[in-house]
Amino acid sequence: MGYFLQQLVNGVTLGMIYGLIAIGYTMVYGIIGMINFAHGEIFMIGAFVSLIGFMLLGLAGVTWVPAMLLIVLVATMALTAVYGWALERVAYRPLRNSPRLAALITAIGMSIFLQNYVQLLQGARVKPLQPVVSGGFAFLADGDFTVNLSYLQLIIIVVTFALMVGFTYLITRTAFGRAQRACQQDLGMAALVGVNVNHTIAFTFVIGASLASVAGLMFLLNYGVIDFYIGFLAGIKAFTAAVLGGIGSLPGAMLGGLLIGLIEAFWSAYFTVEYKDVAAFSILVLVLIFRPTGLLGKPDVEKV
Amino acid sequence: MTATVQTPGRAATPPPRPLDRRRLLVDAALTALVVLALSFALVGFKIEDVPGGLDLLLRFDDVVVAAALAFLVRLGVDLLGAGRPLPVLATSLALAGALAGLLVAEQGQTEPGALTRWLPFGAVVVDWLVVMIALGFAARAAADLWRRRATVAPVATEASTIAATLRVATRVLGPLLLGVAVTLPFLPEVDRRILDIAILVVTYVMLGWGLNIVVGLAGLLDLGYVAFYAVGAYSYALLAQSFGFGFWTCLPFAGIMAGFAGILLGFPVLRLRGDYLAIVTLGFGEIVRVVLLNWYQFTGGPDGISGIPRPTFFGLELTRTASGGGETFHGFFGLTYSPTDRIIYLYYIVLALALLTNAFTMRIRKLPIGRAWEALREDEIACRSLGINPRNTKLTAFSIGAMFGGFGGAFFATRQGFISPESFTFIESAIILAIVVLGGMGSQIGVVFAAVLLIGLPEIFRDLQQYRMLAFGGAMVVIMLWRPRGLLARRRPTIHLPPEGAGR
Structure with a gap:
C-alpha cells in the first residue's frame, strides 16, 4: 500500500509535467489544426534556459530558494515564449493556407533545427544541476516503508495548479480567451466579426511555449540532468496525453497528462522499466482505436 | 494546353511606394x-x-x-x-x-x-x-x-518557372538520369567515395519511392516508415544468422515480413484521419525500436547483429578469397581482383531494387487499385459512396509501401554487414518523409531531386559534420516555405474527365 501511494505521488508529479506540455499541443491543434511538432523542443529550450538561469543566480550569490525559483520561472517563461512566437511567425504563419502536410514538414524541420541549434551552442554532453530544492516529509508509514513527498514534488504540484487556475481564468474570462475560443470554432468567422486572428494565434503559441518552459524547468529540477534530446520523447508523450484527453480540450490535456504520468510510474514500478515508453504508445493506439475523440473530446463530424 | 505556364499572382516588381x-x-x-x-x-x-x-x-x-x-x-x-x-x-x-x-x-x-x-x-x-x-x-x-x-x-514567378522548366525537362531528364545512373561506376573521376555516396542516395531514392506509394498516392501520412525498414533488415540478418541463408534467398522474405508487419500495424490504425495516423505510426516506429533494443535474446539488443553475409553473384563471392569452398567472382571470370568490385555490385543491386520500385509504382498507378488509392487521397467520402472499401484499399497501399521498405532494409543490412537499433530512429523516418514531400508528393522524379539535395549534398560536405543536421532541418523549413507543394508538385489525377484542353 505504501509502495502504491509512493508511485501515485511520483506519477502525479510526472503527469503534471506532461500535462503542461500537452496544453500547448492541444491549444495549437484546436486553433489551426496542426501538430506543432517542435513543441517538445520548446520544452527542451525552456529546460536549458532555466539551467542557465540557475547557474547565473548561483554566480550572483542568490541562495534563497523561493527567490531563485521565482526569478528563474519568470525569466524562463518570458524568454521561451519568444521562441514560441518566432516559431509561429517564421515557420507556420506563411503556410497557414497551404496543404497541411507542408506545415507538418516545417514543424519536423524546425524540431530538427532547434535540437541541433541547442546541441551546437551548448554541446552534446548531458548537463547536470545540483539539487536546488531538497528535503521533504514522510506522511505515511506503512510497516517499514514510508511514503515521501519531497518539497520539490509539492512545489511542482502547487505551481502547476496555480498556473492552471490562471490559465483557466485567461481562457474563460478574458477578451483574449474569448477570441481564442472563437478562433477554435471557426477562423474565418472569427476574422469576420473583428477578431485579430494573427494576434490570437501568435498569443496562443506564446502561452503554449511559456507553459512548456515551466514544464522544462520542472523536468530539470525533478531529474537534475538535461540534454538537447529530451524534447523528443517528452513531446511525443505529451502529444499522447493530449490525444488521450481529447485533442482540443484543455481539461482533457491535463487529465491525459496525469494519466500518462500515472501509467508510466506504475508500469515502471510493477512491470519492466525498459518498456515504459511502449506502454505509453500502446495506450495511445488503444485510445485511438476505441475512442478516437479521446476521453473529453467532442466527436469530429465530417461535413460533405 | 499552352506551352508556357503562366501564373497570375504578384506582379514582377512592386512599384515604388513612398517610403515610411x-x-x-x-x-x-x-x-x-x-x-x-x-x-x-x-x-x-x-x-x-x-x-x-x-x-x-x-x-x-x-x-x-x-x-x-x-x-x-x-x-x-x-x-x-x-x-x-x-x-x-x-x-x-x-x-x-x-x-x-x-x-x-x-x-x-x-x-x-x-x-x-x-x-x-x-x-x-x-x-x-x-x-x-x-x-x-x-x-x-x-x-x-x-x-x-x-x-x-x-x-510567371520564378519558382513556378523553375518547376515548369523542370517538368518539361523531366521527359528528357528521366532517361538521361537513368543513363548516368547505369554508367556511373565506369565514368571517369568516380572513386569509391562517390560510389558510396551514390549507394546511399539511391537507397534513399528507393525508400522515397516506396513511401511515395503510401504518402503520395494513397495520401496516408506515415511517420513510422523506418519500422518496416528495420523489420526488413532484421529479417534478413536473423535468417542469415540462424539458417545461413544468403541475400537473394532472404530478400523476398524480408519484403514479405515487412509487408505483413504493415498489415499488422495498419489494420487497427488505418481508419484514423491524417494527423492521428501520423502520430500513431510514429508511436509504432518507436515501439519497434524499443522492442529491438530490449529483446536481447532475439535481436542482440543494443549490440546489434554483426557478420551479416554479403550478397553473392549467382553464388560467386566478391571477395579476394572465397570462403568455404566457394568460388570468387574474379576467379570465375578470370579478372584481376579489385576491392571496388563489391561496391559496384552493391550499387547495381540497389539501383535495380530502386528501378523495380519505380516500375511497380508507375504500373500500379494505372491499375484499378492505383486509381482507387489516388481517389481515396482526394476524397474518402466520395470513394466510400462509390463502393470502394477504404480500409482494404489503404491496407494494400500501406503493406506494399512497407514491403519496399523491407527490401530497402535487407539491402541496408547486407551493405553494412552490421545492424543495431541505432540505425532505425525516428530521424530516418523524418528524412524519408521529407524526401517525398519536398520532392512534391506523388512525383517520382521529384523524389530523386530531393534525395540528391538532402542526402547527396550533405554527404559531400562531410567536413561540416556538426552543421549537417542543422542545415538539414533548416533546408526542410526553407524549401517548404518556398514551395509548399514540393519542388515538383504534381498532384493531378492520372485520369481526366473530360480530357484536358477539350473545348478550347
Missing part, C-alpha cells in the same frame, strides 16, 4: 529585439564542463552581431518589398565583398586568428553563411532592378 522611414526602422528594430531575446540565453551563455561541475562562458559579442544582422536583414526585406532595390544591392554587395575578402585573407594568414576579431562570428561556416545571405539579397535586388528595366513584365 520611421516604420521601416521600427520594424527592423523590433526584429533585432526579438533576435536579441532569442539569442540572449542560449547564445549569450555557454555551459562549459569544468572539473567539478559546470561553468558559464560569455559570448555576448555573438548576440550583438546576430541582432545587428537581423536588423539589416529585416531592413533589406522591407526595402525590397517597397521597391527600393538599389540601396539593398549596394549594401549587400559591399558587405559580402568585405566579409569574403576577410575570410579569404584569414585563410591565407600564417598565424591563425589574427583577423578573427574582425569577423562577425567565431565559426567560419557561419561567416560564410552570412556572405551567402548577403549575396542572396544582392541577387534578388539585381533581379528586381533588371525587371524594372525590361519593357515586357514577365508574368
Whole structure:
C-alpha cells in the first residue's frame, strides 16, 4: 500500500509535467489544426534556459530558494515564449493556407533545427544541476516503508495548479480567451466579426511555449540532468496525453497528462522499466482505436 | 494546353511606394529585439564542463552581431518589398565583398586568428553563411532592378518557372538520369567515395519511392516508415544468422515480413484521419525500436547483429578469397581482383531494387487499385459512396509501401554487414518523409531531386559534420516555405474527365 501511494505521488508529479506540455499541443491543434511538432523542443529550450538561469543566480550569490525559483520561472517563461512566437511567425504563419502536410514538414524541420541549434551552442554532453530544492516529509508509514513527498514534488504540484487556475481564468474570462475560443470554432468567422486572428494565434503559441518552459524547468529540477534530446520523447508523450484527453480540450490535456504520468510510474514500478515508453504508445493506439475523440473530446463530424 | 505556364499572382516588381522611414526602422528594430531575446540565453551563455561541475562562458559579442544582422536583414526585406532595390544591392554587395575578402585573407594568414576579431562570428561556416545571405539579397535586388528595366513584365514567378522548366525537362531528364545512373561506376573521376555516396542516395531514392506509394498516392501520412525498414533488415540478418541463408534467398522474405508487419500495424490504425495516423505510426516506429533494443535474446539488443553475409553473384563471392569452398567472382571470370568490385555490385543491386520500385509504382498507378488509392487521397467520402472499401484499399497501399521498405532494409543490412537499433530512429523516418514531400508528393522524379539535395549534398560536405543536421532541418523549413507543394508538385489525377484542353 505504501509502495502504491509512493508511485501515485511520483506519477502525479510526472503527469503534471506532461500535462503542461500537452496544453500547448492541444491549444495549437484546436486553433489551426496542426501538430506543432517542435513543441517538445520548446520544452527542451525552456529546460536549458532555466539551467542557465540557475547557474547565473548561483554566480550572483542568490541562495534563497523561493527567490531563485521565482526569478528563474519568470525569466524562463518570458524568454521561451519568444521562441514560441518566432516559431509561429517564421515557420507556420506563411503556410497557414497551404496543404497541411507542408506545415507538418516545417514543424519536423524546425524540431530538427532547434535540437541541433541547442546541441551546437551548448554541446552534446548531458548537463547536470545540483539539487536546488531538497528535503521533504514522510506522511505515511506503512510497516517499514514510508511514503515521501519531497518539497520539490509539492512545489511542482502547487505551481502547476496555480498556473492552471490562471490559465483557466485567461481562457474563460478574458477578451483574449474569448477570441481564442472563437478562433477554435471557426477562423474565418472569427476574422469576420473583428477578431485579430494573427494576434490570437501568435498569443496562443506564446502561452503554449511559456507553459512548456515551466514544464522544462520542472523536468530539470525533478531529474537534475538535461540534454538537447529530451524534447523528443517528452513531446511525443505529451502529444499522447493530449490525444488521450481529447485533442482540443484543455481539461482533457491535463487529465491525459496525469494519466500518462500515472501509467508510466506504475508500469515502471510493477512491470519492466525498459518498456515504459511502449506502454505509453500502446495506450495511445488503444485510445485511438476505441475512442478516437479521446476521453473529453467532442466527436469530429465530417461535413460533405 | 499552352506551352508556357503562366501564373497570375504578384506582379514582377512592386512599384515604388513612398517610403515610411520611421516604420521601416521600427520594424527592423523590433526584429533585432526579438533576435536579441532569442539569442540572449542560449547564445549569450555557454555551459562549459569544468572539473567539478559546470561553468558559464560569455559570448555576448555573438548576440550583438546576430541582432545587428537581423536588423539589416529585416531592413533589406522591407526595402525590397517597397521597391527600393538599389540601396539593398549596394549594401549587400559591399558587405559580402568585405566579409569574403576577410575570410579569404584569414585563410591565407600564417598565424591563425589574427583577423578573427574582425569577423562577425567565431565559426567560419557561419561567416560564410552570412556572405551567402548577403549575396542572396544582392541577387534578388539585381533581379528586381533588371525587371524594372525590361519593357515586357514577365508574368510567371520564378519558382513556378523553375518547376515548369523542370517538368518539361523531366521527359528528357528521366532517361538521361537513368543513363548516368547505369554508367556511373565506369565514368571517369568516380572513386569509391562517390560510389558510396551514390549507394546511399539511391537507397534513399528507393525508400522515397516506396513511401511515395503510401504518402503520395494513397495520401496516408506515415511517420513510422523506418519500422518496416528495420523489420526488413532484421529479417534478413536473423535468417542469415540462424539458417545461413544468403541475400537473394532472404530478400523476398524480408519484403514479405515487412509487408505483413504493415498489415499488422495498419489494420487497427488505418481508419484514423491524417494527423492521428501520423502520430500513431510514429508511436509504432518507436515501439519497434524499443522492442529491438530490449529483446536481447532475439535481436542482440543494443549490440546489434554483426557478420551479416554479403550478397553473392549467382553464388560467386566478391571477395579476394572465397570462403568455404566457394568460388570468387574474379576467379570465375578470370579478372584481376579489385576491392571496388563489391561496391559496384552493391550499387547495381540497389539501383535495380530502386528501378523495380519505380516500375511497380508507375504500373500500379494505372491499375484499378492505383486509381482507387489516388481517389481515396482526394476524397474518402466520395470513394466510400462509390463502393470502394477504404480500409482494404489503404491496407494494400500501406503493406506494399512497407514491403519496399523491407527490401530497402535487407539491402541496408547486407551493405553494412552490421545492424543495431541505432540505425532505425525516428530521424530516418523524418528524412524519408521529407524526401517525398519536398520532392512534391506523388512525383517520382521529384523524389530523386530531393534525395540528391538532402542526402547527396550533405554527404559531400562531410567536413561540416556538426552543421549537417542543422542545415538539414533548416533546408526542410526553407524549401517548404518556398514551395509548399514540393519542388515538383504534381498532384493531378492520372485520369481526366473530360480530357484536358477539350473545348478550347
